[in-house]
Amino acid sequence: MCASYGLDPRFTDVELLAEADADILEGLRSWAQANDGETLRPTGRNLRNLNPLIVPADDGPAALETAWWGFLVGGQPSKFPSINTRSERLQDQPGKMRGRAIVPTTGWFEMRKPERVWHEFRVDEGALFGMAAVTQRGRTPDGEWVTCYSIVMAPAPDHLVEIHDRMPVLIPPAMSADWLTGAPSRELIDEALIASADVAGRVSAAPRADER
Numbered sequence: 001m002c003a004s005y006g007l008d009p010r011f012t013d014v015e016l017l018a019e020a021d022a023d024i025l026e027g028l029r030s031w032a033q034a035n036d037g038e039t040l041r042p043t044g045r046n047l048r049n050l051n052p053l054i055v056p057a058d059d060g061p062a063a064l065e066t067a068w069w070g071f072l073v074g075g076q077p078s079k080f081p082s083i084n085t086r087s088e089r090l091q092d093q094p095g096k097m098r099g100r101a102i103v104p105t106t107g108w109f110e111m112r113k114p115e116r117v118w119h120e121f122r123v124d125e126g127a128l129f130g131m132a133a134v135t136q137r138g139r140t141p142d143g144e145w146v147t148c149y150s151i152v153m154a155p156a157p158d159h160l161v162e163i164h165d166r167m168p169v170l171i172p173p174a175m176s177a178d179w180l181t182g183a184p185s186r187e188l189i190d191e192a193l194i195a196s197a198d199v200a201g202r203v204s205a206a207p208r209a210d211e212r
Contacts, residue, residue, distance in 0.1 A: 003083060013127040016102065021061075050146070055101045091186055100134055108168060120206060131152070132171050136148055
C-alpha cells in the first residue's frame with residue numbers, strides 16, 4: 001500500500017509528461033517549495049491537505065489541479081479503503097477507469113518489515129515522475145466539489161519485493177497522454193502495466209533519512 005510520498009522542489013530530470021508544459025512544472029515546483037518538504041499523505045477527517053494532480057485538460061494535453069487523496073462518499077471520507085486501487089481490479093473492471101490522472105512525485109515511501117524501517121523509492125536520482133491514479137468527483141464535508149484520486153498499485157518487481165510486495169503503477173512520458181485521455185479498457189491497464197515494468201527497473205530503494 002502506498003500511503004505517503006514526496007515532492008522535492010529540487011527535482012532534476014522530468015519523467016512526467018510527453019509534452020512537459022512549463023506552467024505545470026513551475027506550478028509543481030512552487031507548490032513543493034510552499035509545502036516545505038512535508039510528506040504528502042491521504043486527505044481525511046482531520047488532515048485536509050489537497051495534493052497536486054495532473055488531470056486531462058479541455059484545451060490541451062494536461063492540467064494541474066489540487067485534489068483530495070482518497071474517495072469522498074456522501075460528503076464524507078469513504079468508510080472503505082480508497083487511497084489505493086489494485087491494478088488487478090481494474091483489469092477485471094475497466095469501467096472503474098473512467099476518470100484517470102497522474103500523481104507527480106519524486107519518491108514514495110514504504111516500511112520494510114519486520115525491521116520497521118521506512119524506505120524511499122526513487123526513479124534515477126531526484127527525477128520527477130508520475131504514478132497512475134483513478135479519479136472521481138466528490139463533495140467535501142464543507143460542501144465543496146473536488147477531484148478525488150486513488151493511486152493504482154501492482155505487484156513489485158523482484159529487486160524491490162523484499163522491501164514491499166506492491167508498488168505504484170508508473171506512467172512514463174510516452175504513455176502520459178494515453179493514460180489521461182484513452183478509452184477505459186482492459187487493454188489500457190495492460191499497456192500501463194507493461195510500461196510501468198520498464199520504468200520499475202530504474203527504481204531504487206534506500207532507508208529514509210528523515211520522517212516529516
